[in-house]
Amino acid sequence: MGRQLLLEHINKPGIRGLEGYRANGGYRSVEKALKTMAPEAVLEEVKKSGLRGRGGAGFPTGMKWSFLAKPEGVPRYLVVNADESEPGTFKDRYLMQRIPHLLIEGMIPSSFAMGVNTAYIYIRGEYFYIARILEQAIAEARAAGWLGKNILGTGYDLEIYVHVGAGAYICGEETALLESLEGKRGNPRIKPPFPAVKGLWQRPTVVNNVETICAVVPIINDGGEEYAKIGIGRSTGTKLISAAGHINKPGVYEIELGVSVEEFVNSDQYCGGVSGGRPLKACIPGGSSVPILPAELLFRTAKFETRLMTYESLSDGGFETGSMLGSGGFYVFNDSACIVRATWNHSRFYHHESCGQCSPCREGTGWMEKVLYRLEHGTARTDDIDLLWDIQRRIEGNTICPFGDAASWPVAASIRHFRHEFEYHATHPTKVKDPKHCEKDPIPYPEKSYAN
Ligand SMILES: Cc1cc2nc3c(=O)[nH]c(=O)nc-3n(C[C@H](O)[C@H](O)[C@H](O)COP(=O)(O)O)c2cc1C
Ligand code: SF4
Incomplete structure (x- = not known):
């Protein structure tokens, strides 16, 4: 097992509460950052660490923070993206549920570095019980002087609020999230302007994933260079x-x-x-x-x-x-998995979750679902595979937000690498009606030449 920077203490007894968290070295990074470092020095450590956003796009975190506009007298915000709606992803839940103070701790030096005095955690509606855990952790941290006015007597103020969404995948996209946080329907915004210039309530805002912000804790404790030695x-x-x-x-x-x-x-x-x-x-x-x-x-x-x-x-x-x-x-x-079935299953999700603002995404996700349904249920023709390819190609790059790409890339890759399975489905309608057909009789992968 490699180094455990985030999960090291996750199974320690009492780690969810402030006392247990403190007993395992919690909030050291706050003392270090606020008492011994300037905001620019905190930013510098994050840049040196090479940390990249853990929410999906992998954008360098230090660079993102340095883009934040800083007009005089205008508040700016840090918004933690705890929507975690990407199917197959359940890591932020684990952190927030088991060790909530790690996120609260990470938000303090991060906000300090960016000159933020109000920060939000936007959490998906389905994680309602975790929102309660976070609220409790915030109350504990506040009562102990880690949040609120004049933290540790340094003159720095920070308040953190938890906002529970209504449960929509698109609200994980940062501008849809900001709309939702403002109390509106979670429709993505056209960019530019980017949130770093006009974000929450048109103020400069940084949106970061839960894990990204948690990683700031070991970066401040051990230094950015130490962090960058890993990887x-x-x-x-x-x-x-x-x-x-x-x-x-x-x-x-x-x-x-x-x-x-x-x-x-x-x-x-x-x-x-x-x-x-x-x-x-x-x-x-x-x-x-x-x-x-x-x-x-x-x-x-x-x-x-x-x-x-x-x-x-x-x-x-x-x-x-x-x-x-x-x-x-x-x-x-x-080899018991049916790739066509898995692709159809995901396509149902994307069709359901499209916000509907752009025609290629709204209509295209529906068409992809329909064609995949035919392929999976034994009512397709062979030219449906080319139709499916054509539909996904028309979505990619032609939408307001990256959801369109996210819906089309998996379909393209499934056809690119498993076309033989799609062809099998189109030509063996009675066999594929049995959802377990791959388990009983796996479709062999053809000889391919991805030679060096
Ligand atoms: C459709 C869609 C859903 C997204 N869902 C999430 C999510 O659930 N959590 C998340 O952190 N980022 C999600 N993102 C990425 C965010 O828009 C944003 O890039 C990220 O929160 C930035 O944080 P990071 O730089 O720390 O990764 C999503 C993006 C898209 C297009
Ligand atoms: S790509 Fe889809 S989810 Fe994104 S704005 Fe357009 S319709 Fe909405």
């Missing part, structure tokens, strides 16, 4: 991976970025191997919005001897042979 290249530090599907040990794992995919799937420290003793068919490495990769592209690529769990290695080869680390929602499929 490979531009993928520094540790990352939480939510592992699910056909594996022996599903769960949330903290990996040092750079561990190989093979080790992650097979090692007992992590997933413990593919379940059922069956061969690995494919993985979706970064949540439902990223391309699926077949087994033969998971352990080896043109550039990398073995595929690594880093932003660069997972995207190596572009979408022809690569995918993305995304939010770290790691799905594993053994």
